[in-house]
Structures are given as structure tokens and as C-alpha cells.
Amino acid sequence: MITLLGGIGLLILGYIFYGSYIEKNFQIKPDRVTPAKALRDGYDFVPMSKSKNAIIELLNIAGTGPIFGPIMGALYGPVAYLWIVLGCIFAGGVHDYMIGMISLRNNGAHLPELASKYLGKPVKHIVNIFAMLLLLLVATVFVSSPANLIADITPSWMTVGIITVLIFIYYLISTVLPIDKALGKVFPIFGAILIISTAAIGVSLLFSGYSIPNINVQTMNNFHPEGTAIFPALFFTISCGALSGFHATQAPMVSRTTEGEKEGRFTFYGMMIGEGVIAMIWAAASMTLFDGQTLNGMINAGTPSAVVNEVSINLLGNVVGTIAIIGVIVLPISSGLSAFRSCRTILADYIGMKQDKIKKILMVAVPLFAISFVLTQIDFNILWRYFNWANQVTAVISLLVSTRYLFLKERNYFVTFIPGALMLYACIVYIISEPIGLQMGLTPLSYTLGVVLTLGILWLFWRTGLKQKSALSPNSQFINDQWPIKSFTKSKEASDVGKS
Known part of the structure; x- marks a missing residue:
């Protein structure tokens, strides 16, 4: 109990103190015109209130990640708490803030455009591929997981297949609506369900007489039933609850509806x-109610949705527990919708198809839905592994974009460089060692090769950064984020920077 409450307390303190430092380091301009006002189009660029933007951001980034991830991360034991708390404060929170605010300074641009501007034009194509791959995997995972959850609490004739089709129909209808209608109207309701149900799980866990595992000398070991090593696997198991590249695809959507830079933190x-906080509660509940073998068996039998059902019913009873399950269901449905919306806009920007008519929207959206529907037929656990790797590679790219931005501004860039370098190393070791990659296993050679490749990439990143900075004048539009970015990108200076 002490670790759970202490961890949540540290998260709150992290927001108050470290979040304030990150905001100060970014140097916000409260009076600066935002894209929501300057580029208002009534569809994607629409000013919305701080509270609506916050709840949309929470639902966009959450999905089943901060629930399914911590459930699977609970297999490692209380050490999972450390990654959630430290990851959120020093990596995930910084990652989300920086990309959201950099996008705010760049016409609400998505990650591929930001990568092109700050890392060089050739990188844009790589990031486009990763971003669209990630979003398709996210959308697919966030269709499969709620379909399984809904099937567990509905009559037998409501099969997973039928529910999957119904979710896709909802997505198709919602994706052609303006953002303030598609998200602004229903997400506050979804958010209320999520917050109330999560709080109910947490309170019941604290006062139901259970012995909640704490971090101490004895529990700092790896308790995974299959002996899976903590590094790098834990970084990929708990991603959305600590650090997630998916968030870099969602923050720009909200940057297009934000009314002032002061709202960013x-x-x-x-x-x-x-x-x-959501991740801490579900990790604690999973460790408390199940031993490792039981938890592992439930996860391997299908998806972590069975654990969600058991935790909710055991802690809250049938009626309130079902409401809590509904709270979990709205997360992936809302994130899946926003994933498709982001994927559509990124692809449309890439191929140069303006999304100003329903026909053009459907021309991009329908093929994406068809690909995702085919992917739903693949085993969930396999999808989750690929999703997690693509997710964290995207996080690395986002942190490198943020580092370059701060470097060019002569601010403290170590706040993004250190978590970026650590996650880069984790991504390389993961793809070298895991079955989805080179299958070399976690050997000294894998770790050594990971170090060499990481240092090589970081050296290249540093060299191109120095070249880029030397090509810019201190008062350049590029450095000062002057409006309008779109016309500016046609200038010679922008062209020269893109070649760096």
C-alpha cells in the first residue's frame, strides 16, 4: 500500500515541480497566436476549452495501454512500479509536452513534418512509414481488445466478429465529422466514466483488506514466471503507462485545438x-489479486481482458464492476478512433490530398480500415509485440526531434536526450534479441552490439545537429518559430536546413 500511494504522490509532485521546469525550459509565450485560431477551418483546427482538450488528450493517449501494459508488467513484480513512476516523470511527460508544444509552434504539424524540419527531409519518409505502421497497429489492437471485453459481458450471439464490425462502423462515421463534434461532444462523457471507474478500483483495492505488494529488498527481484529479463522487455511491456511514441501522433491533434501555450503543461x-496513476492502480490490482503463474496463464489464454474482468468484478461486484469494465472499454475505442484520424491526416499530408470533402476523406480512410480489419485476424499477443517495438522507436524519434529543437534554441536539451538515448539502446537490443527481430537472445554480444549501434546513431545525430546549427543565424525565422511556418518552409534557409 505504501508503494502504491507513494508512487502516486511522486507522480503528482513530478507534475508540480519537474513539469514546471520543463515548461520553463521550453519558454512558453502565453500571448502567442495558436494554430487553432490562426488556421481555424471548422474541422481539424477548432479552438476548444482547456478541460476538453485535456480529457481528449487523456483518452487519445490512453487506450488499453495503461491497463493492459501494467497487467502484463505486473508479471515482473513490484519493480514495475519504478518504470511507471520514473518513466512518466522523466520520459513520458517530457516527451508528450515537447511534441505537443513543438507542434503548437509549427502549425499543428504531425511528427513526420516535425522530423523533416528538425532532423532533415530524408528522415521524413522513414518517420512517415513508422508513424503509419504504428497507428495501424494501434488502431487494430484497440479494436481487438474492446471487442473481447464487450464479448465477455454481452449475450453469446454478440460474437467478437460482430462487435469488431460495429466498432469499425462507428469509426467510419466519426472520422468524417469535425473534431469538436467527433471528440469534443462524447469524450468528456467517456472521460468521466474512465476517471470514476479507475478511482473506484483504487479505493476498493485500498480498503478491501488485501495485502498490496510493496517495493523492498526482497521484492526488487524479477518475478516473471517465464524468466523474461527485465531489460529491455519491461520498457516495451509497459509503454503507454510510462513512455509511448503513440502519444507523439496524438498530441499534434490537440495542439490544433489548443487556445494558448499556457495550457500545455x-x-x-x-x-x-x-x-x-491509472497504470499504478492496475499494476497494483493485478499483483494483489493474482500470483504470477495465474496471471501469466490468463494473459496467454487470450488477452489481458480476462484479468480486467476478474479485477473489476472481484473488487466492485457485478453491477459496479461491469461499469468499471465499460470504463476500460471506452479507452481503446476512443484511442482507436483518434489513431485512425491521425493516420488519415498523416497519409493525406504525405500524398498531398487535402481533406476538405467527405469523398476525399473516405478515399484515404476506407483503405486504412480495410487493412486494419485484416490485421484483426492476427493473434493479439503477436500484434502487441510489434506494436510495442514500433511504438518505442517512434518515441525515440520524437525525443530526438525534441532534443534538436532545444539544442537549436540553446536550452537544456539533456532533459530529452537522456531518455531518448536510453530508449534507443533498448530498441536496438530488443530488435537484436527478440523473435520478432534477429533472434540473437540476450547475450553479451547483443548488449555490446547495441552499445556500438546506439553510439553510432547518436554520433551521427550530434554531427548533423552541429551542421544544422552552423547554417542558421541567431535571429532566423527557423529558430524563432515565426508565423507562417508553411510559407517559411519554402524559403532557402528552410531548404538548406532540410538537407542537414
Whole structure:
């Protein structure tokens, strides 16, 4: 109990103190015109209130990640708490804030455009591929997981297949609506269900007489039933609850509806902290109610949805427990919708198809839905592994974009460089060792090769950064984020930077 409450307390303190430092380091301009006002189009660029933006951001980034991830992370034991707390404060919160705010300074641009501007034009194509791959995997995972949850609490004739089709129909209808209608109207309701149900799980866990595992000398070991090593697997198991590249695809959507830069810390950093609190509660509940073997068996039998059902019913009873399950269901449905919306806009920007008519929207959206529907037929656990790796590679790219931005501004860039370098190393070791990659296993050679490749990439990143900075004048539009970015990108200076 002490670790759970202490961890949540640290998350709140992290928001108050470290979040304030990150905001100060970014140097917000409260009076600066935001894309929501400057580019208002009534569809994607629409000013919305701080509270609506915050709840949309929370639901966009959450999905089943801060629930399914911590459930699977609970297999490692209380050490999972450390990654959630430290990851949220020093990596995830910083990652989300920086990308959201950099997008705010760049016409609400998505990650591929930001990567092109700050890392060089050739990188844009790589990031586009990763971003669209990630979003398709996210959308698919976030269709499969709620379909399984709904099937568990509905009559037998409501099969997973039928529910999957119904979710896709809902997505198709919602994706052609303006953002303030598709998200602004229903997400506050979804958010209320999520917050109330999560709080109910947490309170019941604290006062139901259970012995909640704490971190101490004895519990700092790896308790995974299959002996899976903590590093790098834990970093990929608990991603959305600590650090997630998926968030870099969602923050730009909210940057297009934000009315002022002063809202950024609460909307971007704060909602990541909120996701960390959700992750702490579900990790604690999973460790408390099940031993490792039982938990592992339930997960391997299908998806972590069985654990969600058991935890909710055991702690809250049939009626309130079912409401809590509904709270979990709205997470992936809302995130899946926003994933498709982001994927559509990224692809449309890439191929140059303006999304100003329903026909053009459907021309991009329908093929994406068809691909995702085919992917739903693949085993969930396999999808989750690929999703997690693509997710964390995207996080690395986002942190490198943020580092370059701060470097060019002559601010403290170590706040993004250190978590970026650590996650880069984890991504390389993971793809070298895991079955989805080179299958070399976690050997000294894997770790050594990971170090060499990481240092090589970081050296290249440093060299191109120095070249990029030397090509810019201190008062350049590029450095000062002057409006309008779109016309500016046609200038010679922008062209020269893109070649760095």
C-alpha cells in the first residue's frame, strides 16, 4: 500500500515541480497566436476549452495501454512500479509536452513534418512509414481488445466478429465529422466514466483488506514466471503507462485545438501523469489479486481482458464492476478512433490530398480500415509485440526531434536526450534479441552490439545537429518559430536546413 500511494504522490509532485521546469525550459509565450485560431477551418483546427482538450488528450493517449501494459508488467513484480513512476516523470511527460508544444509552434504539424524540419527531409519518409505502421497497429489492437471485453459481458450471439464490425462502423462515421463534434461532444462523457471507474478500483483495492505488494529488498527481484529479463522487455511491456511514441501522433491533434501555450503543461504533461496513476492502480490490482503463474496463464489464454474482468468484478461486484469494465472499454475505442484520424491526416499530408470533402476523406480512410480489419485476424499477443517495438522507436524519434529543437534554441536539451538515448539502446537490443527481430537472445554480444549501434546513431545525430546549427543565424525565422511556418518552409534557409 505504501508503494502504491507513494508512487502516486511522486507522480503528482513530478507534475508540480519537474513539469514546471520543463515548461520553463521550453519558454512558453502565453500571448502567442495558436494554430487553432490562426488556421481555424471548422474541422481539424477548432479552438476548444482547456478541460476538453485535456480529457481528449487523456483518452487519445490512453487506450488499453495503461491497463493492459501494467497487467502484463505486473508479471515482473513490484519493480514495475519504478518504470511507471520514473518513466512518466522523466520520459513520458517530457516527451508528450515537447511534441505537443513543438507542434503548437509549427502549425499543428504531425511528427513526420516535425522530423523533416528538425532532423532533415530524408528522415521524413522513414518517420512517415513508422508513424503509419504504428497507428495501424494501434488502431487494430484497440479494436481487438474492446471487442473481447464487450464479448465477455454481452449475450453469446454478440460474437467478437460482430462487435469488431460495429466498432469499425462507428469509426467510419466519426472520422468524417469535425473534431469538436467527433471528440469534443462524447469524450468528456467517456472521460468521466474512465476517471470514476479507475478511482473506484483504487479505493476498493485500498480498503478491501488485501495485502498490496510493496517495493523492498526482497521484492526488487524479477518475478516473471517465464524468466523474461527485465531489460529491455519491461520498457516495451509497459509503454503507454510510462513512455509511448503513440502519444507523439496524438498530441499534434490537440495542439490544433489548443487556445494558448499556457495550457500545455496541464494538457500534455499533466495527462501523461494521469495515465501513470491509472497504470499504478492496475499494476497494483493485478499483483494483489493474482500470483504470477495465474496471471501469466490468463494473459496467454487470450488477452489481458480476462484479468480486467476478474479485477473489476472481484473488487466492485457485478453491477459496479461491469461499469468499471465499460470504463476500460471506452479507452481503446476512443484511442482507436483518434489513431485512425491521425493516420488519415498523416497519409493525406504525405500524398498531398487535402481533406476538405467527405469523398476525399473516405478515399484515404476506407483503405486504412480495410487493412486494419485484416490485421484483426492476427493473434493479439503477436500484434502487441510489434506494436510495442514500433511504438518505442517512434518515441525515440520524437525525443530526438525534441532534443534538436532545444539544442537549436540553446536550452537544456539533456532533459530529452537522456531518455531518448536510453530508449534507443533498448530498441536496438530488443530488435537484436527478440523473435520478432534477429533472434540473437540476450547475450553479451547483443548488449555490446547495441552499445556500438546506439553510439553510432547518436554520433551521427550530434554531427548533423552541429551542421544544422552552423547554417542558421541567431535571429532566423527557423529558430524563432515565426508565423507562417508553411510559407517559411519554402524559403532557402528552410531548404538548406532540410538537407542537414
